[in-house]
Amino acid sequence: MQDRIDFTDCKRIAGRAYNGANGKKIAVEYNGEEYMIKFPASSKSKPAGPSYTNSCISEHIVSSIFNMLGINTHKTLLGVFSVSGKEKVVCACKDFTADGKRFLDFCSIKNSVIDTETSSSGTETELDDILEIIEKQGFVNPQNLKEHFWDMFVADAFAGNFDRHNGNWGLLYNPNIKTTEIAPVYDCGSCLLSRADEKTMQKIIEVEEERNTRLYNFPTSAIKYNGEKIKYYDFMMSSGNKDLNEAVKRIVPRIDIEKINDFIDDVPYISELQKEFYKTYIGARYEKILLPVLAQVQDINQEEAPALSM
DSSP states (O other), X not given: OOOOOBOTTSEEOTTOOOOOSSSOEEEEEETTEEEEEEOOOOGGGOTTSOOSTXXXXXXXXXXXXXXXXXXXXXXXXXXXEEETTEEEEEEEEEOTTTTSOEEEEHHHHHHHOOSOSOOOOTTOXXXXXXXXXXXXXXXXXXXXXXXXXXXXXXXXXXXXXXXXXXXXXXXXXXXXXXXXXXXXXXXXXXXXOTTOOHHHHHHHHHOHHHHHIIIIISSOOSSEETTEEOOHHHHHHHOOOHHHHHHHHHHGGGOOHHHHHHHHHTOTTOOHHHHHHHHHHHHHHIIIIIHHHHHHHHHHHHHHSOOOOO
16 A cells, blocks of 8 residues: 655645646645646635545546556546645646646647537537647657557546546647647546545445436536536447547557456555445446457457458
């Protein structure tokens, strides 16, 4: 298990500030490297319902799982930080711009492409618009960016991410050598039903109907298809998108549920109920969403394969 880490007395880094709605954030130096510390949002900030109370845990677990799947994702650590005498569990995210690289979010990239049929703003997440911009942008190889997008989509389907919008993925520009690369995946705090309290977790563990509702109906993707937010299972089973199918074949076979469960058992600062919930929910998304999609993709490939001549 990870040793207990207390970030309270870490040196604060001047000149760093971060936006986003998922809790407060500060920059610190830890073991000689720069990290962004993400704090859990207070439930008082959203009186109409629960807030992102488990977002720091989701960030760490999902980022670690994505790295297990071979998807370049930012590195994270769980620790504590004391504020006004109260200790909070926080997620430290290694800053991938600390070496001077500039992050270009996809929203900005979308706005920079003027030779396009769409008139939508950079924030609009209609799938056809996103795919058109991926093909027409000139920052990185379009094929590589398209594969990255679909790999990330499949991984987000696995984790139940409802907030992968155009502002939280993109590219890194190195001003020293004037090159651009795909940025590590980050901002995974809206996965794994991060707003669920312990009562909800218990119901999802014990009641299949409750679990299925949160597999098939919501969370949806933030990406839209024909104006509607995508339901992961329905879209992956019916879209027929060949690039998506190729990503399914790349990502799903890499999933090792036993390894993921062992990792979750070693996650610090969370209860046994939380561990059981995360293992149950991740396992259900694997078995009931990704495995059926993979089986269908494999059947399609067999049907399309040319017959061998005798």
